[in-house]
Amino acid sequence: xxxxxxxxxxxxxxxxxxxxxxxxxxxxxxxxxxxxxxxxxxxxxxxxxxxxxxxxxxxxxxxxxxxxxxxxxxxxxxxxxxxxxxxxxxxxxxxxxxxxxxxxxxxxxxxxxxxxxxxxxxxxxxxxxxxxxxxxxxxxxxxxxxxxxxxxxxxxxxxxxxxxxxxxxxxxxxxxxxxxxxxxxxxxxxxxxxxxxxxxxxxxxxxxxxxxxxxxxxxxxxxxxxxxxxxxxxxxxxxxxxxxxxxxxxxxxxxxxxxxxxxxxxxxxxxxxxxxxxxxxxxxxxxxxxxxxxxxxxxxxxxxxxxxxxxxxxxxxxxxxxxxxxxxxxxxxxxxxxxxxxxxxxxxxxxxxxxxxxxxxxxxxxxxxxxxxxxxxxxxxxxxxxxxxxxxxxxxxxxxxxxxxxxxxxxxxxxxxxxxxxxxxxxxxxxxxxxxxxxxxxxxx
Amino acid sequence: xxxxxxxxxxxxxxxxxxxxxxxxxxxxxxxxxxxxxxxxxxxxxxxxxxxxxxxxxxxxxxxxxxxxxxxxxxxxxxxxxxxxxxxx
Numbered sequence: 001x002x003x004x005x006x007x008x009x010x011x012x013x014x015x016x017x018x019x020x021x022x023x024x025x026x027x028x029x030x031x032x033x034x035x036x037x038x039x040x041x042x043x044x045x046x047x048x049x050x051x052x053x054x055x056x057x058x059x060x061x062x063x064x065x066x067x068x069x070x071x072x073x074x075x076x077x078x079x080x081x082x083x084x085x086x087x088x089x090x091x092x093x094x095x096x097x098x099x100x101x102x103x104x105x106x107x108x109x110x111x112x113x114x115x116x117x118x119x120x121x122x123x124x125x126x127x128x129x130x131x132x133x134x135x136x137x138x139x140x141x142x143x144x145x146x147x148x149x150x151x152x153x154x155x156x157x158x159x160x161x162x163x164x165x166x167x168x169x170x171x172x173x174x175x176x177x178x179x180x181x182x183x184x185x186x187x188x189x190x191x192x193x194x195x196x197x198x199x200x201x202x203x204x205x206x207x208x209x210x211x212x213x214x215x216x217x218x219x220x221x222x223x224x225x226x227x228x229x230x231x232x233x234x235x236x237x238x239x240x241x242x243x244x245x246x247x248x249x250x251x252x253x254x255x256x257x258x259x260x261x262x263x264x265x266x267x268x269x270x271x272x273x274x275x276x277x278x279x280x281x282x283x284x285x286x287x288x289x290x291x292x293x294x295x296x297x298x299x300x301x302x303x304x305x306x307x308x309x310x311x312x313x314x315x316x317x318x319x320x321x322x323x324x325x326x327x328x329x330x331x332x333x334x335x336x337x338x339x340x341x342x343x344x345x346x347x348x349x350x351x352x353x354x355x356x357x358x359x360x361x362x363x364x365x366x367x368x369x370x371x372x373x374x375x376x377x378x379x380x381x382x383x384x385x386x387x388x389x390x391x392x393x394x395x396x397x398x399x400x401x402x403x404x405x406x407x408x409x410x411x412x413x414x415x416x417x418x419x420x421x422x423x424x425x426x427x428x429x430x431x432x433x434x435x436x437x438x439x440x441x442x443x444x445x
Numbered sequence: 446x447x448x449x450x451x452x453x454x455x456x457x458x459x460x461x462x463x464x465x466x467x468x469x470x471x472x473x474x475x476x477x478x479x480x481x482x483x484x485x486x487x488x489x490x491x492x493x494x495x496x497x498x499x500x501x502x503x504x505x506x507x508x509x510x511x512x513x514x515x516x517x518x519x520x521x522x523x524x525x526x527x528x529x530x531x532x533x
Contacts, residue, residue: 012477045478048517058479061492301473329474329518336519399519403471 013281050167117217
């Protein structure tokens with residue numbers, strides 16, 4: 001009998017695991033269980049669907065034919081329980097799936113604000129494709145009813161909140177953005193970086209309400225009609241976009257008795273505490289060898305990398321996941337931004353109750369690190385040093401230094417020879433970084 | 446060098462560089478949104494190359510740069526080939 005592999009979750013971690021297993025085990029039975037009815041799609045791409053840059057069908061990167069060729073069986077159901085002793089997964093439709101190796105790749109889910117009215121129709125998150133269809137549907141319906149009702153209020157921080165703001169703006173929706181304090185994403189971005197982004201958001205037409213919080217959501221007939229803020233303001237709207245953070249979906253693992261902290265605890269082979277059960281993606285809590293800390297990454301490339309390691313090890317391999325310096329690239333207020341390594345400001349982010357999508361806990365740091373800022377409006381570059389090592393960088397605008405800086409941070413290169421240049425940024429700094437990173441690469445090779 | 450010869454020489458070099466150039470992805474940046482494939486005038490499914498981390502080797506690629514410019518994550522770049530002959 002061929003080996004049976006079951007994968008719960010069809011995001012990037014589940015998908016990369018499935019394709020890795022198939023490349024190693026041509027005859028194996030591979031079953032992917034997903035609570036979503038759609039085939040594999042790009043979750044980060046939802047922002048571009050919302051902003052009308054691509055049609056929905058473009059999000060599906062794998063055709064039905066490819067799935068058939070790969071011999072992947074897809075089941076649309078909720079996995080409700082796993083029994084590690086019996087090597088069995090129970091589904092919501094009553095089915096039982098026996099496995100030889102199981103991958104949990106259940107991802108994370110957006111948190112809703114704890115205010116009255118949070119269950120009204122029109123309160124939306126940007127978690128998945130059905131959510132995005134729902135946002136577009138609410139916007140369409142509201143537009144039919146009149147312009148005032150078509151307004152939206154967005155709360156939260158990080159990349160997702162701005163994706164919702166920018167998406168709604170591009171759909172012609174009057175958009176209000178509430179921030180609890182005076183800055184955006186304050187645990188990761190400096191005040192200067194936040195100011196630049198908020199300035200651009202205003203220029204794009206966003207109505208930003210600083211030091212303002214969601215107090216309640218009003219509705220009529222089950223639908224959102226307005227938001228009341230902590231300052232007593234009432235903003236008529238039909239959409240409330242929420243991006244206050246996500247939580248890893250660890251319920252299945254916890255109920256099955258697996259070791260769970262904030263995420264499912266795994267070793268560097270993505271093995272959980274139960275035999276033949278693996279975890280990857282947002283839910284996998286793995287130790288960063290750089291810091292010794294177990295952190296969660298809600299990042300697409302991490303999900304793919306951990307999925308590949310899990311897939312290989314499920315099918316008899318012996319791969320070790322080497323956690324890289326957390327890295328992400330996004331567009332915020334139409335400005336490209338790269339965030340690498342430890343860049344945290346040491347402050348808390350009042351707008352988030354948990355890590356957001358596209359963020360890594362590894363960015364945050366409480367260490368007193370030395371930050372250097374290079375400004376050339378509308379661009380900002382910041383690099384963070386610990387002694388003679390670069391440990392993090394934020395590039396807002398010009399991206400030419402992204403790769404050399406990533407190289408130097410990733411390889412923990414001794415930057416002694418250019419340290420003084422980095423501490424006094426001027427026109428020659430960029431050249432020094434680029435040349436030095438190039439030389440280091442040659443030396444390392 | 447006379448102006449006409451200089452012009453043809455430069456154009457020949459450019460063509461050679463293009464002929465040997467390729468669109469190359471940085472797979473860590475790619476989130477498989479498909480904007481590259483959607484905007485490719487030659488209908489190449491660029492994102493499949495990006496998923497595999499391979500250069501776009503499809504013969505229909507004319508290096509127009511549309512996918513490079515449209516990618517919202519800075520995944521793609523044109524890696525120009527080194528011209529074998531600098532001038533004719």
